[in-house]
Amino acid sequence: MEKxxxxxxxxxxxxxxxxxxxxxxxxxxxxxxxxIFLHGNFSAALYWEETMLALPTGxxxxxxxxxxxxxxxxxxVNSTRGLRDLSDDVAALLDALNIEKAHFxxxxxxxxxxYRFATDYPGRAFSLTLxxxxxxxxxxxxxxxxxxxxxxxxxxxxxxxxxxxxxxxIQEGDRGEAxxxxxxxxxxxxxxxxxxxxxxxxxxxxxxxxQKTGSDAYPGDFAPSTNWPNVAPGTKGIVNCWSPxxxxxxxxxxxxxxxxxxxxxxxxxxxxxxSDNSMFDLGTLGKxxxxxxxxxxxxxxxxxxxxxTSTVFEKYAAAGGSFEAHIxxxxxxxxxxxxAQEFNALFHAFLRKx
Numbered sequence: 091m092e093k094x095x096x097x098x099x100x101x102x103x104x105x106x107x108x109x110x111x112x113x114x115x116x117x118x119x120x121x122x123x124x125x126i127f128l129h130g131n132f133s134a135a136l137y138w139e140e141t142m143l144a145l146p147t148g149x150x151x152x153x154x155x156x157x158x159x160x161x162x163x164x165x166x167v168n169s170t171r172g173l174r175d176l177s178d179d180v181a182a183l184l185d186a187l188n189i190e191k192a193h194f195x196x197x198x199x200x201x202x203x204x205y206r207f208a209t210d211y212p213g214r215a216f217s218l219t220l221x222x223x224x225x226x227x228x229x230x231x232x233x234x235x236x237x238x239x240x241x242x243x244x245x246x247x248x249x250x251x252x253x254x255x256x257x258x259x260i261q262e263g264d265r266g267e268a269x270x271x272x273x274x275x276x277x278x279x280x281x282x283x284x285x286x287x288x289x290x291x292x293x294x295x296x297x298x299x300x301q302k303t304g305s306d307a308y309p310g311d312f313a314p315s316t317n318w319p320n321v322a323p324g325t326k327g328i329v330n331c332w333s334p335x336x337x338x339x340x341x342x343x344x345x346x347x348x349x350x351x352x353x354x355x356x357x358x359x360x361x362x363x364x365s366d367n368s369m370f371d372l373g374t375l376g377k378x379x380x381x382x383x384x385x386x387x388x389x390x391x392x393x394x395x396x397x398x399t400s401t402v403f404e405k406y407a408a409a410g411g412s413f414e415a416h417i418x419x420x421x422x423x424x425x426x427x428x429x430a431q432e433f434n435a436l437f438h439a440f441l442r443k444x
Contacts, residue, residue: 094293097139107182113161115153117142122150130198134160134297158302166306169330172337177206197221209343215351217444222357225395226341226402228334235401240390241317244335246372248323250312283360283422350411354440358421366394
């Protein structure tokens with residue numbers, strides 16, 4: 091798939107790191123204070139270009155395509171390490187660029203990578219900006235503010251919960267709008283609050299469709315389960331990386347990590363991907379009757395993703411860290427794109443004082 095040309099003011103090159111060759115976008119002067127941007131699932135670094143160009147003078151934007159995404163070298167991910175493969179890749183990129191410390195921005199899954207990075211590489215982050223972040227307990231399979239597993243085998247999370255029609259459309263490079271499960275419709279219906287559509291819709295779609303698919307990539311493999319909805323996490327592929335099965339100690343380790351960089355948490359008020367009633371969560375879909383056999387609220391309620399995140403961040407602050415939270419109105423899962431001016435005002439003020 092041909093890579094779109096970068097915007098004026100953005101440069102793009104492949105950086106050969108100790109772990110893999112990474113496709114990376116750059117903005118600003120090489121002497122500027124580095125800001126590393128990590129994208130989410132079914133997207134790519136290209137989604138950050140406008141945000142990078144808007145950085146204040148004195149900052150250098152750097153956005154890599156993560157392993158399995160965009161035009162970075164295609165290498166498998168070991169899901170049993172949680173998000174460590176991606177976090178280690180980020181550290182390898184910093185080393186290759188001779189960057190000791192940076193500001194970091196993570197969107198959705200990218201924020202999950204940053205939870206791990208801040209834990210495993212203490213002292214390398216000036217700050218973390220988290221945009222519609224995945225819950226620190228992962229995606230699917232947990233309940234309550236404390237992320238208690240719904241089942242011991244974490245059924246309802248991992249590679250088996252992704253809509254197979256969506257995977258098929260990605261593999262076919264589908265760019266249509268006829269089916270509600272088409273990549274274009276998923277982006278326009280859930281990344282943004284309709285009727286918003288991105289000015290660079292075609293480039294964004296091309297970058298998202300570059301995502302690698304299969305049992306070793308997206309969504310990964312899965313295991314059968316006797317628990318509803320009868321699939322449990324596998325051991326390969328990106329969706330298993332954010333199963334709570336492989337994030338069991340991550341929250342405790344994040345809270346124990348030192349030093350604790352300050353956090354900025356920004357989310358849209360209409361986000362239905364990362365939400366206390368996510369339309370991509372089996373608990374929500376079961377409760378609404380879209381997945382038969384739902385065992386009920388007590389056994390498998392919707393995962394309270396935002397509540398879990400808030401609870402962890404409150405504990406983070408109590409343990410010596412700090413965070414500030416902002417909700418952007420009339421935005422969904424991509425406030426940095428939908429409401430760029432409002433997002434940048436919050437983001438830039440945070441950078442200057444972090």
